[in-house]
């Protein structure tokens with residue numbers, strides 16, 4: 216699962232409406248080997264759709280400290296574009312958990328795919 220996807224996910228368990236975003240990673244195994252082509256237009260286009268604070272918090276939890284505190288604007292430099300690309304698209308969470316700070320629900324990630332399904336009593 217890419218961090219771009221993670222940035223769009225929140226806990227959807229019944230009654231969980233506070234502190235349900237972003238989901239916190241635990242015990243993750245990352246794959247950063249596969250490098251995809253950097254597309255500055257795509258990165259610029261994603262910028263307004265991102266929750267910057269959540270992205271930055273998540274990146275820091277995973278040991279990536281390159282992101283500035285304030286979201287960059289469309290004048291961002293080449294280095295920032297590459298850093299964002301590496302974090303959003305070339306970092307894949309292969310195994311681990313995403314934990315909701317609101318209700319404690321654990322979403323498991325296996326073979327790079329997050330299981331967002333809830334059991335019947337959680338829906």
Ligand SMILES: [Zn+2]
Pocket residue numbers: 226227228231235315316317318319320
């Ligand atoms: Zn929750």
